[in-house]
Amino acid sequence: MKRIIADAEQCMSSGMCALTAPDHFDQDDEDGRVVLLAEEAEDGDGDVADAVRLCPAAALRLEPA
Known part of the structure; x- marks a missing residue:
């Protein structure tokens, strides 16, 4: 199990995370920044690993749970 870390302050609202792993990420309706829907991933x-890798702002990371 991995813990998902999302830094909304670093997010640039590209939406790659929400497109790549919609069960784990969404975007805020007002500013488009990342919203974490699940705190852990298998x-x-x-x-989820693809979303972390594709994030242009490097606002996502995975850590051991």
């Missing part, structure tokens, strides 16, 4: 969850 170790083999490729969608």
Whole structure:
């Protein structure tokens, strides 16, 4: 299990996370910044790992739970 960390202050509202892993991420209706829907991801969850990798602001990371 991995813990998902999302830094909304660092987010640039690109929406890549919400498009890549919509079960885990959304965007705020007002400013478009990342909203974390789930605080953990399974170790083999490729969608979350892809979202972390694709984030242009490097506002997402995974840590051991």
